[in-house]
Amino acid sequence: MEVRGGSRANGRPGPQIALPSLSVHKVDVLVVGAGLAGLHTAQLLARRNLAVLVVERRRSLSTGIRTTGIFVRRTLDGFDLPEHLLGPGVRDVLVYPPSRRSPIRLTSDRDEYRVADMAAVYEHARRAAESAGARVLLGVRYAGASRGVVRFAGAEPVTARFIVGADGARSRVARDLGLDVNRRFLVGAEIAHPVASGTTAPAFHCVLDPRVAPGYLGWVIDDGRHSHVGVAGYPDAMRAGIRHLLDAFAADAPGRAAPTGPVERRGGPIPVGGVLRRLACPAGLLVGDAAGAVSPLTAGGLDPCLRMSELAAAVAAGYLHTGDQRVLRGYDGATLRSRFRGRLLLRRVLAGIRSPAAAESAVAALRGRAGRALAARVLFNDGSFPDVQRNPVAAAAPASHHEA
Numbered sequence: 211m212e213v214r215g216g217s218r219a220n221g222r223p224g225p226q227i228a229l230p231s232l233s234v235h236k237v238d239v240l241v242v243g244a245g246l247a248g249l250h251t252a253q254l255l256a257r258r259n260l261a262v263l264v265v266e267r268r269r270s271l272s273t274g275i276r277t278t279g280i281f282v283r284r285t286l287d288g289f290d291l292p293e294h295l296l297g298p299g300v301r302d303v304l305v306y307p308p309s310r311r312s313p314i315r316l317t318s319d320r321d322e323y324r325v326a327d328m329a330a331v332y333e334h335a336r337r338a339a340e341s342a343g344a345r346v347l348l349g350v351r352y353a354g355a356s357r358g359v360v361r362f363a364g365a366e367p368v369t370a371r372f373i374v375g376a377d378g379a380r381s382r383v384a385r386d387l388g389l390d391v392n393r394r395f396l397v398g399a400e401i402a403h404p405v406a407s408g409t410t411a412p413a414f415h416c417v418l419d420p421r422v423a424p425g426y427l428g429w430v431i432d433d434g435r436h437s438h439v440g441v442a443g444y445p446d447a448m449r450a451g452i453r454h455l456l457d458a459f460a461a462d463a464p465g466r467a468a469p470t471g472p473v474e475r476r477g478g479p480i481p482v483g484g485v486l487r488r489l490a491c492p493a494g495l496l497v498g499d500a501a502g503a504v505s506p507l508t509a510g511g512l513d514p515c516l517r518m519s520e521l522a523a524a525v526a527a528g529y530l531h532t533g534d535q536r537v538l539r540g541y542d543g544a545t546l547r548s549r550f551r552g553r554l555l556l557r558r559v560l561a562g563i564r565s566p567a568a569a570e571s572a573v574a575a576l577r578g579r580a581g582r583a584l585a586a587r588v589l590f591n592d593g594s595f596p597d598v599q600r601n602p603v604a605a606a607a608p609a610s611h612h613e614a
């Protein structure tokens with residue numbers, strides 16, 4: 211039986227994907243992971259007339275969410291996220307020392323952050339990928355690849371010309387393809403719940419306290435509709451266990467409002483070693499957390515995963531349409547890393563704050579004019595992640611039709 215991989219929003223037929231029974235036998239690109247990086251890359255590749263299959267081990271995109279879903283202004287300006295998926299804008303940030311006394315308040319004249327309904331964002335991204343012609347299979351776990359043949363738990367093997375590893379911080383695809391892997395992690399956990407609307411003013415509370423969040427922050431972000439309360443830190447310094455530390459923090463976290471509905475728990479590893487150097491080879495490439503595309507300082511990964519997916523898709527399509535391996539050089543982590551020196555340095559500073567006294571001093575240093583300017587630069591910056599320049603070879607490659 212020959213079935214179409216998907217119909218396009220523009221009415222033109224997508225590339226053909228053979229589907230005998232439920233299995234897909236041959237694709238141009240297999241994308242492993244239906245997070246934001248995988249779904250966005252799949253959409254862009256399918257738009258370039260490639261036969262794309264996405265596999266995701268979760269059975270539903272609304273379970274097992276691993277992010278708070280804070281989108282920064284730069285992402286909101288640069289990407290088309292539908293308004294109804296986003297909560298109200300947040301302009302106020304309060305930075306607290308371990309004592310929680312006299313926080314530093316920074317107020318922007320623009321909406322800096324908006325917390326998204328992530329289940330709906332993933333569903334939106336899935337529909338966009340499918341409208342472009344990609345096929346998305348849930349409940350299918352990638353189990354390994356050898357010479358273009360990919361094995362799964364939950365589906366028949368397929369042959370793929372190219373594999374995109376969008377399988378998160380501990381990417382198995384990266385290992386199988388012999389690409390670089392993340393080695394430095396924070397671990398984060400949070401609780402999220404609705405709050406009584408109109409009872410709180412939107413604000414982002416950040417607590418520098420190594421007792422609960424060694425090497426990072428405790429946070430409460432409340433946009434007047436939902437509250438997210440979380441901690442993240444280096445796992446080896448969280449001996450009490452992250453769940454215990456989160457519960458201790460949440461018990462009296464500043465800005466915390468009472469839940470008015472179900473309380474959801476989220477969490478996962480956050481790679482903070484910076485973009486990996488070796489991201490691509492003729493068998494595939496990495497995007498999102500799998501590529502280490504997270505700001506080492508702020509631990510924000512949503513903007514980087516969208517931004518780098520654009521370059522990844524251009525390079526992968528350029529390579530697949532021409533067969534020219536030189537195109538892959540355009541997806542080079544070493545070039546991106548060089549623009550991360552400042553962030554990696556500040557990550558080391560944050561990692562070095564290991565006692566409450568050091569954290570009190572660090573917050574005190576931010577109270578002065580220079581300190582406030584630095585904090586505003588980090589928190590309200592237009593450049594949370596360096597712009598990725600599109601490789602001229604990839605950009606020039608034809609977006610011609612290709613049949614799988």
Ligand SMILES: Cc1cc2nc3c(=O)[nH]c(=O)nc-3n(C[C@H](O)[C@H](O)[C@H](O)COP(=O)(O)OP(=O)(O)OC[C@H]3O[C@@H](n4cnc5c(N)ncnc54)[C@H](O)[C@@H]3O)c2cc1C
Nearest residue numbers: 243245246247267277278279280352398498499510511512
């Ligand atoms: C607690 C927490 C809060 C965060 N908050 C923010 C925030 O507010 N703002 C921000 O910018 N960043 C935040 N981050 C970071 C950000 O969420 C990530 O960088 C981003 O979501 C990465 O997207 P991704 O698509 O690369 O990975 P993921 O969203 O992790 O997607 C990877 C997908 O691959 C699937 N997968 C893995 N292995 C397999 C396999 N073998 N077979 C099939 N599927 C597989 C997984 O199930 C998963 O769905 C947060 C991180 C954490 C842990």
